[in-house]
Amino acid sequence: MTNTNNKNHLSSVRNALRMLKSFSMDEPEKSVSELAESLDINKSTVSRTMATLASEGFVYKDPDTNKYRLGLSIISLSGIINNNTDIFNESQPVLNRLVESCGETAHISVLDNDEIIYLQKVECNHPVRILTHVGKRNPAYCTSAGKVLLAFSDDDVVERVIAKGLKKFTKHTITSPTKLREHLQEIRLNGYAHSLEEFNEGVSSIATPIFDYTGKVVSALSVVAPKQRLNNRKLKEITKKTINASKAISERLGYWR
Amino acid sequence: MTNTNNKNHLSSVRNALRMLKSFSMDEPEKSVSELAESLDINKSTVSRTMATLASEGFVYKDPDTNKYRLGLSIISLSGIINNNTDIFNESQPVLNRLVESCGETAHISVLDNDEIIYLQKVECNHPVRILTHVGKRNPAYCTSAGKVLLAFSDDDVVERVIAKGLKKFTKHTITSPTKLREHLQEIRLNGYAHSLEEFNEGVSSIATPIFDYTGKVVSALSVVAPKQRLNNRKLKEITKKTINASKAISERLGYWR
């Protein structure tokens, strides 16, 4: 037996999903043995599970190296999500214009499991690029997008994030629960959030909330840039443009003032 | 027992994957009962499997309607695929320029399971749009991208496609095996393929092959447009631009000459 965790969950399915999730940006290819070791699951179980995943196209087995990669079925499924999510359909053109106007990379992100996850990214032309990608997860309390989303979330979400611990990533990371609560309050009033090197040294960002037709904040729009490209004037200018862009997206989602 | 198909495959995992795959553009939301009925799997099995999928973020359960949707874990995984696939990284800027220059939508697609699947799409600004999306599958023998990919595939792939049957979608669909073989031969010589309403009435497209550093055709670049926007001159012009764009992408992938 491997996992007897959640009683009403199918362990073999859970194993399969863990195998899928173990692929990452840094390790996009894995062998059966590597999977078996890192997940602490028997080799033969991994072998059979991966074969099943492969037969449905969720992973692809390189016939030369015997290593597995994520497969095209996942692309198919992601396409279905995207086209059925309003934010995807409505935000694309607005994002493009924002990126062009600011000259910096922009993202759409949502809160998931008390972290943010990037749903969309439009990259700028600068050769110096920031280290995000669609699907990436980042902490909520030290990114501008995360702070915006927290600021408009229920208190219990904020408290849960605080309870999980506010890890210090840089000397600018807010680690005091009280300060964080005050800061979020301020963000709610201002209608935007800045993160000046709170998560990564040398990286700053600006985020604003996107409202749906019910007036709920469903996602955040953020612009990221290397700190040195963001002097005070530029910061203000981009903040204003980001606010306008998120208003435009909110309106497309049916939000009225 | 539900499936005893492939002996060395895990049926519960296969069930889970079938459940994931049953979501589509037209049916992005499904209830337990719907899933159970359409897949002919017991309700309780579906319930437990979906709960497992939900706990890992592969599906999301709407607390109001009790219906399931595909979840964000899939977006995460797709992001990993994209950023680790050379075609994704290298083709984006070239695609953008092509779309701007042609004024029509462009795609990158690959062959998977004898069908084409769209990996990437850059949309044009025309209000009249074509019905594709990332992750969509289309038949290979009647789309321009598919024909290009078949033309540069091994014979057994072509024969397999023929054996599966050449369904007539429009009056322009090629349904004769002999004609198809000749046509593919021609495409290989020309270095591009056209599909003039072979799959959808009123829709035409142009596709060219993309080579990797080993000289193998790994994907196709295609431009799609409503038939009426593609007069003879425009068709020639776009064909030329598409050829150049695919050459540019191939070079970025390390292909020489």
Added chain:
DNA sequence: GTTTTAGTTTCACATATAGCAACAATTTCG
């Protein structure tokens, strides 16, 4: 050529899973 490592498959056993049925919770309909 031998040794090591990696992946698949066989086999027997234990158990996790599928199906049934009962239950709880909605929703639909009279």
Added chain:
DNA sequence: CGAAATTGTTGCTATATGTGAAACTAAAAC
């Protein structure tokens, strides 16, 4: 508004099924 029907979840049990150990291949390393 209450009865009937539909839907989702959970004990329960038998048995199909997934697991782990080891045998077996195959390939790579030495």
